[in-house]
Amino acid sequence: MDVLVILIPASLFLGLLGLAAFVWTLRKGMYDDPDGDGQRILDPRYDDKPKPVTRQDDAPSP
């Protein structure tokens, strides 16, 4: 059972890592326009970097 000493902190750490990633994506507004982001892949203008997101521009879909 000694392995728990490593496994439990490891699982907690990975969980926190996932949570941090979620918080980051939410703050960056990555859930604001899922349809548009899917379509923008097809546009050669955004091959090098994504179109910059302007400050909180979109309200939640009513």
Added chain:
Amino acid sequence: MSLATARPSACPACEAAPAAEALAARADPPDARLLVSVPGVHCAGCIATIEQGLAGIEGVNSARLNLTLKRLSVDAKAGIEAQDIIARLERLGYEAHEMDAGTISMTETERQGRDLLMRVGVSGFAMMNIMLLSVAVWAGADGPTRDLFHLISALIAIPTVAFAGQPFFRNAWRALRAGRMDMDGPISFAIVLTLFISLYESLLSGQHAYFEAVVMLIFFLLVGRYLDFRARAAARSAAQELAALEVPRAIRLDDGHETTVNVAELSVGDVVLVRPGGRVPVDGAVIAGQSEIDRSLLTGETLPVFATTGHSVSAGEVNLTGPLQIRVTAAGKDSSLHRMADLVANAESARMRYTTIAEKAAAAYAPTIPILSLAAFVVWYWISGGDLRLAMNIAVASLIITCPCALGLAVPAVVTAASGKLFRKGLLIKDGTALERLAEVDTVIFDKTGTLTMGTPVPTNLDRHPPDARAVALALAEASSHPLAQALARALRDHEVAPAELEAVTEQAGHGIEAIWQGTTVRLGRAAWVGAETRGVTAAYLAIGEQTHAFTFTDQLRPGAKEVVQALLAQGKSVRLISGDVDAAVRDLAENLGISDWQAGALPQDKAQAIADLQGQGHKVLMVGDGLNDTVALSAAHVSISPASALDAARAASDMVLLGRDLLPVADAMRLSKTALRRIRENLWQSGIYNVIFVPIALFGFATPLWAAFVMSVSSISVTLNALRLK
């Protein structure tokens, strides 16, 4: 709604004083954000066309199209108006509408939405991590290992509950202080009690701890809360929008000398001056001057009417061509506009009292949670002969199992699925309860101008006129602000007619435009004035010397109007047409569309009265209208829809807004709302049945944390899947 549609500004002061408007625009912050709804976008091509097309406009810093919300946000320098953007979009081939002012100032609601989503995320991650530990316990871990896992779970669960549970605690506390009982009270009680008992049990190395169940409960409830939140748009009051149309100041004439006074200071018998382009501030009678009045506000009449000495005018109407002196017969609170705003306010507060099916279910269910677990506690305390710990454990188990996990998701999941479907078809639902109300509708009332028709006159016989006549007509029409003249000018421009060169252009208030063309007098205006024979249809008359031409107009039918009426009749609804327009026009349209039940010449109050009568007989009415004269009816009806081109007040009064030009989504919405209501009922039954099965298990003391987790996730997921079945 001819003139008013062309100028949707709810700022009467601006219209009265154009200089002030220009001044206000200059005082704007340097960069402005404009939001425009573009219902027709659907692909990567649209994104590229629009964003690149707008980048070409001088003063536009950046533009970003949100395809999910079908909404364009433009960062622009001061001086760029939403109208400029819309004009460019229309040239690019996309229909566009300005967003409601209320929607633009939604940054606060947006913050709340992200806040809720953050709590959903935190509780979701915590739930998964606790579950990881719980699986080991369920699989048979015991002794110190189990205690350790329980304590680690507690370490994750306690901060999570403290953060993610706040919305429930806050609502519960608010309800408690007000002496009410709602769903959040029992939920908060269950969460806190279960958490404490589980912690106590873990410290005493007890067998059962419900940490994962608590966090899971919070997670599923928050998901429901978030979906519910998204279904709700910022509520705006149509009564306030109407009040904004009241002109704050008027020009009073005292012995021929002008004083600007507050409208509140006017009294009956005063004489006020209304300049062309200004809104009439009071109800009164014209005593001097002649002009044309746009009455679409109160009557819905398409075309301006001639007004001269002896005619009466009402507050809110727009004076178009000449200055008018008006003797006040009613001002301020007694004016017709104010009475209309009062009616709307009454109707709005009546609608607030609608109880949704979810509220009914919650009201029936909320008290049973604490009562059941209290009963379990008392009975087990008695049976076990005073074993406090056992009784407490069973009470907590039944508390967590009865908690309405699926109930919180049952309604929002269906509403979200349905409104997503309708949004893609071009109908925006502003109020989550509107679908439920729509499902009950048996009578549909349409307004004519601007709803079943486009509300803009279109010339019908341009090709029959010689090129000279067309060139002169264009030059004259461009000098006038009359809706017919403007429609004519637009159509001639589209035909690539070049305007003739005119001299001495003058506007004869109430009659038309006069000028000299190659030495001859030319006139564009009313039949009698130009010396032409009156036609039976709407027309503008042109005279070149002795020769006369008649440009005839028709009001275009809105696309989908015929289909929607047929679809509604096929669904067994009764369809009525009530319009403020004249008899002949309404009859023609009704016959054309196959509506047998129609009424013409209706005042705003008549429309509302017709709806009140129908609802008094037990009918549920859907009102579809766009004008200010429909606002009272829109807010009095059981549920209401307006097109995106409608005026602010009308849109604010309606529950749903049509995003595109097409009326057909109305019929789709009716059909879909029926299915949605059926799914909601199924979901409520489904979550009820889970409880009927598992509550006895909890009460008899057989429930374990594994059971609680199983019941919660299975019922929540099945309810969600059922909602997604919606077609």
